[in-house]
Amino acid sequence: MNKRELGQSGLIVSALGFGCMGLNFGYGTALPRSEAVALIRAAHDRGVTFFDTAEVYGPYTNEELVGEALEAVRDEVVIATKFGFNIVDGKMAGMNSRPEQIRAVCEASLKRLRTDRIDLFYQHRVDPDVPIEDVAGAVKELIAQGKVKHFGLSEPGAATVRRAHAVQKVSALQNEYSLWTRGPETNGILEVCEELGIGLVPYSPLGKGFLTGAMSTETQLNENDFRRNLPRFTPEAMAANQALVELLKSIGARHGATPAQVALAWLLAQKPWIVPIPGTTKLHRLEENLAAAMLVPTAADLADIQAAAAKIHIQGERYPAALLATTGR
Numbered sequence: 001m002n003k004r005e006l007g008q009s010g011l012i013v014s015a016l017g018f019g020c021m022g023l024n025f026g027y028g029t030a031l032p033r034s035e036a037v038a039l040i041r042a043a044h045d046r047g048v049t050f051f052d053t054a055e056v057y058g059p060y061t062n063e064e065l066v067g068e069a070l071e072a073v074r075d076e077v078v079i080a081t082k083f084g085f086n087i088v089d090g091k092m093a094g095m096n097s098r099p100e101q102i103r104a105v106c107e108a109s110l111k112r113l114r115t116d117r118i119d120l121f122y123q124h125r126v127d128p129d130v131p132i133e134d135v136a137g138a139v140k141e142l143i144a145q146g147k148v149k150h151f152g153l154s155e156p157g158a159a160t161v162r163r164a165h166a167v168q169k170v171s172a173l174q175n176e177y178s179l180w181t182r183g184p185e186t187n188g189i190l191e192v193c194e195e196l197g198i199g200l201v202p203y204s205p206l207g208k209g210f211l212t213g214a215m216s217t218e219t220q221l222n223e224n225d226f227r228r229n230l231p232r233f234t235p236e237a238m239a240a241n242q243a244l245v246e247l248l249k250s251i252g253a254r255h256g257a258t259p260a261q262v263a264l265a266w267l268l269a270q271k272p273w274i275v276p277i278p279g280t281t282k283l284h285r286l287e288e289n290l291a292a293a294m295l296v297p298t299a300a301d302l303a304d305i306q307a308a309a310a311k312i313h314i315q316g317e318r319y320p321a322a323l324l325a326t327t328g329r
Helices: 033-045 061-076 099-112 132-144 158-167 189-196 207-212 235-255 259-270 283-294 299-309
Strands: 003-005 012-014 050-052 078-083 085-088 091-095 118-123 148-154 170-174
Touching: 033 061, 033 283, 061 078, 061 099, 078 099, 099 118, 099 132, 118 132, 118 170, 132 148, 132 158, 148 158, 158 170, 158 189, 170 189, 207 235, 207 259, 235 259, 235 299, 259 283, 259 299
Parallel strands: 050 078, 078 118, 118 148, 148 170
Antiparallel strands: 003 012, 085 091
């Protein structure tokens, strides 16, 4: 697989990474651990060198399976994980990015990941109670100690990025970005990445599964699938948003490609420092996603997508109000 540099960080990764969260967290029934480990290893065997996890996924168990899967190839891969939440009795209980918490999370994550360094350490969400300068300073100390290699932020506001970057260089931002979540184009995130030489790592690049074309108003989500709580996944919103999937199908028909492949190829075409991290629990979907790295939309394709997408009004917020309020700070 082709490689990309995240901004001007010197961090070189596969053009598509692998988002590991859904292997055992968030989307209903978890894969058996052995199958999850095998799928991560299959991704590496197929050229993926960039793997994303977080302590809160599980919590903790997602990091553990990533550590088990990649221990034998540790020097061949880049592992990203995250800090920033309190975890009480196995559940998220507010935010905590105090420096002492960051240090404690780092030590625990290193053990679970079976490694001596974290390649990319993100603040999972900006903590309004802790100055971002203190957060960046704590990570800067961990970088000086060799325990962390690169600093990242997830879903920050552009002004916060600049403040953090002034203390410790930010290598990557992880924000939701796809054809149905285009906030980075209007909220200053793409501009600040370009200005400061920061890479962008879009999570949910396939719209949490919707842009694959495999979902409809008839789809029955598991009781513990977090999408049941998202406004964009009500039957009414899914019916209205199907127009975007039809657009992807029509573009894909020109190239013998699936809607998912078109959606990923569109993201890759936006900037050379963008590295999406689609996740899946199925080997055939993994192979489908990775094939998107070979699909190069023509200028006509991109113009057609832009023109058609501009006429489609996406219905439903991407998160409930309380969660949405934690983004863009």
